[in-house]
Amino acid sequence: MSESAFAPLPALPPPPTALLNGAALFLDFDGTLAPLAETPDAVDVDDDLLLLLARLRDQLGGRLAIVSGRSIATLRELGFGDFLLSGTHGLEFARPGAAVDAPPRLPAIDAVEAAFNAFVEGKPGLLVERKSISVGLHFRGAPIWDEEAGQLAKALADAHGLALQRGKMLYELRPGGADKGSALLALMQTAPMAGGVPVFIGDDVTDEEGFAAAAELGGAGILVGAPRPTLAAFCLEQVAAVRHYLAEGVAG
Numbered sequence: 001m002s003e004s005a006f007a008p009l010p011a012l013p014p015p016p017t018a019l020l021n022g023a024a025l026f027l028d029f030d031g032t033l034a035p036l037a038e039t040p041d042a043v044d045v046d047d048d049l050l051l052l053l054a055r056l057r058d059q060l061g062g063r064l065a066i067v068s069g070r071s072i073a074t075l076r077e078l079g080f081g082d083f084l085l086s087g088t089h090g091l092e093f094a095r096p097g098a099a100v101d102a103p104p105r106l107p108a109i110d111a112v113e114a115a116f117n118a119f120v121e122g123k124p125g126l127l128v129e130r131k132s133i134s135v136g137l138h139f140r141g142a143p144i145w146d147e148e149a150g151q152l153a154k155a156l157a158d159a160h161g162l163a164l165q166r167g168k169m170l171y172e173l174r175p176g177g178a179d180k181g182s183a184l185l186a187l188m189q190t191a192p193m194a195g196g197v198p199v200f201i202g203d204d205v206t207d208e209e210g211f212a213a214a215a216e217l218g219g220a221g222i223l224v225g226a227p228r229p230t231l232a233a234f235c236l237e238q239v240a241a242v243r244h245y246l247a248e249g250v251a252g
């Protein structure tokens with residue numbers, strides 16, 4: 001094997017604060033605005049974060065959206081009701097206070113949920129996350145089941161014609177036809193996001209489509225976390241650095 005196979009990935013530069021001037025800002029949630037926790041329910045959103053995001057949104061003329069794999073119902077429960085939202089990996093959309101625009105929950109998702117629940121029976125640490133139009137199988141609490149859970153998720157996706165979304169210690173099944181990139185492109189068509197330069201901040205492989213779409217429209221992606229092959233142009237090392245960066249944006 002060549003020596004270059006062992007070469008560390010080059011670190012990306014930190015984003016300049018000026019990138020936020022005139023931006024249309026797209027923010028992932030888990031691992032970007034909130035540190036990852038052992039279970040989906042163990043994540044909280046503090047008032048300081050909501051205040052910071054509200055200030056930044058106002059400063060950007062409203063051009064700030066949360067684009068998450070979480071459902072919009074959950075994002076609203078977490079406190080993001082006043083924000084423009086896209087949930088379930090680009091399948092759902094909602095403006096503040098307005099009804100959710102989303103496809104219906106498919107019977108196939110219920111069938112998968114039942115199969116996931118049967119699989120986790122007697123396997124402590126595994127968790128089924130029921131979501132509005134999708135379902136997740138989490139193995140953060142029992143990583144030894146990664147391979148078997150992945151095989152089950154793949155088989156169920158194939159059997160039911162669903163999309164298999166790999167996340168962090170998570171297999172999620174959902175309808176296809178959308179991702180965070182398509183969400184960004186759709187939101188950029190209308191107010192308030194239209195007219196801004198898209199900047200997408202995210203940590204997960206599911207955010208790569210968002211980075212690509214931002215770059216396609218002349219903007220940029222910001223990867224949160226350790227270096228990895230990515231379409232992002234900039235990097236922030238952790239959630240705390242994201243918050244610091246956004247606060248710098250507010251300060252001017």
Ligand SMILES: O=P(O)(O)OC[C@H]1O[C@H](O[C@H]2O[C@H](CO)[C@@H](O)[C@H](O)[C@H]2O)[C@H](O)[C@@H](O)[C@@H]1O
Pocket residue numbers: 028029030031035036037038039040041043067068069070071129131136138140167168169170172204206
């Ligand atoms: O697009 P995101 O906002 O990053 O959402 C992606 C998924 O995040 C959640 O799962 C992840 O975070 C959990 C809490 O920190 C963690 O326990 C889990 O291991 C992670 O995969 C959420 O539960 C999913 O529904 C989202 O799709």
